[in-house]
Amino acid sequence: MQKMFMNSIGIVTPQSLFFKEPLALQSGASLSDYSLVYETYGTLNADRSNAVLVCHALNASHHVAGTYEGQARSQGWWDNMVGPGKALDTNRFFVIGVNNLGSCFGSTGPMHINPATGKPYGAAFPVVTVEDWVHAQARLADALGIQQLAAVMGGSLGGMQAMAWSMLYPERVRHCLVIASTPKLSAQNIAFNDVARQAILTDPDYHAGDFYAHGVVPKNGLRVARMIGHITYLSDDDMAEKFGRDLRGTDYQFGYGVDFEIESYLRYQGDKFSEYFDANTYLLITKALDYFDPARAHNGDLAVALANTQAEFLLVSFSTDWRFAPERSREIVQALVKNNRKVSYAEIDAPHGHDAFLLDDHRYMAVVSSYYDKVWQQIQTPLNVTPQVTSQATHKEAA
Amino acid sequence: MNVAKFHGLRADLAFIAHWVQAGSRVLDLGCGDGAMLDYLQVEKQCVGYGVEIDDTSIPRCIDRGVSVIQQDIEAGLAMFTDDAFDSVLCLSALQMMKDVEGVLRDINRVGHEAIVSFPNFAHWPHRLALLQGHMPVSESLPYDWFDTPNLRCATISDFEQLAAEVGLEVLDSVALKDDGTPVTFMPNWRGSLGVFRLKKK
Numbered sequence: 001m002q003k004m005f006m007n008s009i010g011i012v013t014p015q016s017l018f019f020k021e022p023l024a025l026q027s028g029a030s031l032s033d034y035s036l037v038y039e040t041y042g043t044l045n046a047d048r049s050n051a052v053l054v055c056h057a058l059n060a061s062h063h064v065a066g067t068y069e070g071q072a073r074s075q076g077w078w079d080n081m082v083g084p085g086k087a088l089d090t091n092r093f094f095v096i097g098v099n100n101l102g103s104c105f106g107s108t109g110p111m112h113i114n115p116a117t118g119k120p121y122g123a124a125f126p127v128v129t130v131e132d133w134v135h136a137q138a139r140l141a142d143a144l145g146i147q148q149l150a151a152v153m154g155g156s157l158g159g160m161q162a163m164a165w166s167m168l169y170p171e172r173v174r175h176c177l178v179i180a181s182t183p184k185l186s187a188q189n190i191a192f193n194d195v196a197r198q199a200i201l202t203d204p205d206y207h208a209g210d211f212y213a214h215g216v217v218p219k220n221g222l223r224v225a226r227m228i229g230h231i232t233y234l235s236d237d238d239m240a241e242k243f244g245r246d247l248r249g250t251d252y253q254f255g256y257g258v259d260f261e262i263e264s265y266l267r268y269q270g271d272k273f274s275e276y277f278d279a280n281t282y283l284l285i286t287k288a289l290d291y292f293d294p295a296r297a298h299n300g301d302l303a304v305a306l307a308n309t310q311a312e313f314l315l316v317s318f319s320t321d322w323r324f325a326p327e328r329s330r331e332i333v334q335a336l337v338k339n340n341r342k343v344s345y346a347e348i349d350a351p352h353g354h355d356a357f358l359l360d361d362h363r364y365m366a367v368v369s370s371y372y373d374k375v376w377q378q379i380q381t382p383l384n385v386t387p388q389v390t391s392q393a394t395h396k397e398a399a
Numbered sequence: 400m401n402v403a404k405f406h407g408l409r410a411d412l413a414f415i416a417h418w419v420q421a422g423s424r425v426l427d428l429g430c431g432d433g434a435m436l437d438y439l440q441v442e443k444q445c446v447g448y449g450v451e452i453d454d455t456s457i458p459r460c461i462d463r464g465v466s467v468i469q470q471d472i473e474a475g476l477a478m479f480t481d482d483a484f485d486s487v488l489c490l491s492a493l494q495m496m497k498d499v500e501g502v503l504r505d506i507n508r509v510g511h512e513a514i515v516s517f518p519n520f521a522h523w524p525h526r527l528a529l530l531q532g533h534m535p536v537s538e539s540l541p542y543d544w545f546d547t548p549n550l551r552c553a554t555i556s557d558f559e560q561l562a563a564e565v566g567l568e569v570l571d572s573v574a575l576k577d578d579g580t581p582v583t584f585m586p587n588w589r590g591s592l593g594v595f596r597l598k599k600k
Contacts, residue, residue, distance in 0.1 A: 314461075333468060334478045337448065345468045346457050363454045370458035 008075070009041045009083045009090055012066035014106065017143055023101075023136060026291075029126035032115055036140050037106030038062045038098040041082065042090035044146070049379050051146045052093045053137060054078065055154030055161035058229070058285050059277060061105035064097035065090070078155075080360050087369040092376050093150065098140055100133045100161075102284040110280030111212065123209020123280055130157070130292045134164045138172070150375055152311075153177035155357035156324065157285070160292045163332070166309040167294055175375050176311040177368070180321055180357035182328035183302050183335070184293040189323065192232055193286040196225035200279045209280055218279045223270030225282055230269050235320035235353030302335035312342040314371045316364060318356035319349045344371070408434050410579020411516065411592050415490065418514055418571065418596050419443060423485035426509060428472045428502075429492030432456050433465030440464070447484065450475030472496060476505040484510040491592070493517045494549045503565045507599055513567065516594040519574060521554035521587045538577045539591040555586060555593040562597055571596040 016037045023031045039062050044051060054064045056077070065076035065083050082088045082095055099107040102125060110125040117124075141149065152162040152173050159181025166176040185193070200206055203221030207214050234242075243262040258264045298304035313336055317329035326347050336343040346367040350356040356364070408416065412435050419425060421443040427436050430449025433456070439445035449460055449467040460467035468475055472492060487510030489502070494517045496502045506513045518539040519525075525535035534544040542549060553561075555574055562569055574582045574590020582590040 330470075330478065337468075337478055337483075338480060340446070342466050343448075343468075344457070344461055344466050345470075347469045349454070363457075366458040367461065370461040374461060374464060 007084060008079055009066040011069045012039050012041065012063070012076070013069075014039050014062060016106065017140060019136075019139055019143075021139075023132070023139075025126050025132045026129040027127050031101065031108065031126065034101060034108035034136070035106075036098055036101070036108075036136060038096060038140060039064065039066075039076075040097075040144075041065055041095045042093050044094040044144070045379075048146050049148065049150060050093050050376075051096060051141070051144070051149050052088060052151045052153060053096045053098070053141070053149050053165075054082065054088070055133075055137070055152065055158035056097065056100065057154070057156040057158045058282075058289070059273070060158075061103065062097040062099040062107075063105075064095065077358065080358075081365075081368065087365050088153070088372055089376075093372070096140070096144070098137055100128070100285075101136050102128045102281055102288075104276075104278035104281040109278065110209070110284065111278055120210075120212045121280075122212060123283075125280060125284065127287050127291075128284060129288050130160045130164050131168060133288070134161055134168050137161070137165075138169055141172070148172050148174060150379055151175035151177055151372070153179070154181070155179035156181055156354065157289055157292075160289075164292075164294065166311045166313070167305060170308050170310040173309075173311040174378070175314070175371075176309075177314045177316075177371065178329070178332065179316045180318055180324055180329075180354060181315075181332075182324040183295060183332050185290055186328075189232075190290050192228055193290055196228050197283055197286055199224035199228070200283060203279075206279060211279065217274065219274040222274035222277060222279050222282065223267070226270045226273035226277070227266045230266060232323045233354045235322065235351060237320060238352050238355075241351070302331060303338040306332075306335050306341070307339055309336075309339070309341060313344070314368070315343065315345045316357070316367060317345075317347050318352070318354070318364075319347065320351055321354045321356060323354040408438050411575050411594070412438075412490065414573075414575060414579050414581065415488070415514055415516065415594060416443070419445060419486055419488075421445070424483070426450070426479065426484040426487045428475065428487065428489040428506070429495075430456075430460065430465065430467060430488075433460035433463045433467060435488065435490070436460075436465045437463040472502060473498065473505075476502065476509060479509040481508050482511060485512060486510060487513045488515075489513065490516045491518065494551045494553065497550060499551050499553075500561065500565060503561065503567065507565055507567055507597075511599060512570070513597045514594065515558075515562075515597065516575075516592055517553060517558065518549070519555050519587065519590050519593045520552040521556070522591045523588050526588075537591065553593075555590065558593055558595065562595065566600045567597040568600045569595055570598050 014037050016035050018035045020033045060077040063076045065079045068074040084091050099105045102109045110121045114121045152165040154162040159178040162176050162178050165173050200221035203218035205216040206218040246261040248258050253259050294305040295302040315329045317326040333345045348364045350361050423445050425445045425447035427449045430451045436449050449465050452471045457469050487506045524537050528535035572595045574586030575592040577591050
């Protein structure tokens with residue numbers, strides 16, 4: 001029985017929606033029209049109160065859970081979190097995964113044709129911010145007939161989107177789950193991002209972003225970008241445990257090929273990534289990360305930035321995450337506490353660094369699962385109606 | 400009291416809950432599974448936060464609808480601004496602190512009032528154990544000396560002195576027996592738990 005409930009959501013199919021109204025962007029530019037690719041799991045209830053939006057991070061997409069028909073290893077990126085009987089239970093909630101603008105997984109992005117020029121956008125695709133994404137996501141919610149989301153949830157960059165939702169659309173978010181995230185990038189975070197960008201920008205195959213026309217891909221740049229990124233997702237301990245100083249061969253090669261297992265692993269990850277990820281998208285998304293700083297408009301005071309929120313919050317961080325360390329989550333908690341928001345915070349002692357938010361840890365899953373139980377209970381009690389009145393109404397109907 | 404029991408409140412907590420004003424803002428340091436805050440929220444319309452370090456307690460607090468922040472007490476206190484709470488509870492946790500004085504000062508900083516409880520080392524069975532040449536092991540101090548989370552041993556009389564030093568005035572104090580009922584005669588001998596209601600001086 002238990003096993004059956006723990007099954008994946010099964011075969012899923014992405015959908016696409018075209019938006020013909022222009023979207024004004026934070027940069028001052030605008031997109032004249034655009035498409036968003038998304039997936040949904042579970043069923044929207046009659047009063048449309050059980051929708052949960054799951055926001056993706058840097059290299060993920062709308063494919064949060066389930067698998068694609070006929071495609072091996074096509075499991076969604078948060079399949080361990082989202083599904084029937086899982087922490088975010090699709091038997092209860094209507095879960096939406098949406099691909100962000102500028103991505104390379106289907107929603108309008110640099111690989112698509114710019115209607116103004118008839119050529120791919122390339123590097124001319126306007127720089128989009130976390131807030132721009134959220135506005136686009138809100139239009140998708142409108143189109144799906146969802147006025148208020150039971151929850152918005154995301155890890156890392158996805159957590160930033162969840163946070164931005166609570167500030168930009170306070171009345172549309174009942175719960176906000178921010179996992180392994182940060183209120184802004186540190187100088188070190190930005191530095192890593194810029195090294196990754198430089199790797200792409202200085203690759204001769206980048207062609208100022210128009211590499212599509214040249215029939216090439218800046219593979220080397222993308223590989224290095226991914227290798228750098230990947231290092232920041234793992235903890236020192238985790239790397240030591242997984243690879244240590246293990247050698248590929250029996251002894252040192254005294255050359256610049258692959259000596260160590262960690263080199264082999266990173267190169268493999270880099271190669272794989274460069275085969276499916278778009279270089280312009282990588283540039284765009286790292287910029288969106290760098291620019292996110294909701295406190296900036298309020299003299300750096302995050303508590304002021306969060307003052308208009310109405311949601312209840314859950315924050316989770318992981319002890320060995322040095323990319324977005326627990327301290328960053330605590331800053332958010334502190335700012336919410338200052339505003340007397342309902343907020344719970346779990347600091348999970350896990351060895352896996354930033355990547356921990358994607359992995360199974362029973363303490364982590366127990367916290368999220370308990371939190372969604374409460375969200376579910378709240379939905380069962382309609383707003384402004386006491387439970388007693390509801391039960392009387394039900395009795396009448398039954399009679 | 401029956402209502403308190405319904406919420407799964409231990410006898411001592413049920414007694415202490417009487418001291419918390421209805422509708423007040425409460426911080427519960429070392430809130431455990433959140434039973435006290437749950438009771439105060441539901442029965443006394445209080446609002447607030449719990450601070451708890453134990454992993455298994457966090458989902459239990461969330462199950463109860465208690466806002467919980469997973470931190471140790473020292474780090475947890477640092478998250479709150481001056482005078483943020485009407486009442487700060489620190490129940491049977493102070494004796495586990497390294498810097499008891501620092502924690503008390505911080506409790507004084509974030510709250511108007513505080514309710515603090517701790518096992519009374521001067522409870523008569525403890526004195527008896529010492530007289531017999533052994534560290535006490537009892538219902539209120541259930542650990543062997545070599546394996547105890549309790550770093551500090553204090554008596555009801557000792558605590559009064561420290562409270563005065565950190566700028567807290569004692570509004571009420573009571574010694575409770577193991578069954579949660581108050582002791583009036585010779586409390587520092589007969590009470591196993593010291594409970595103080597304190598106010599900024």
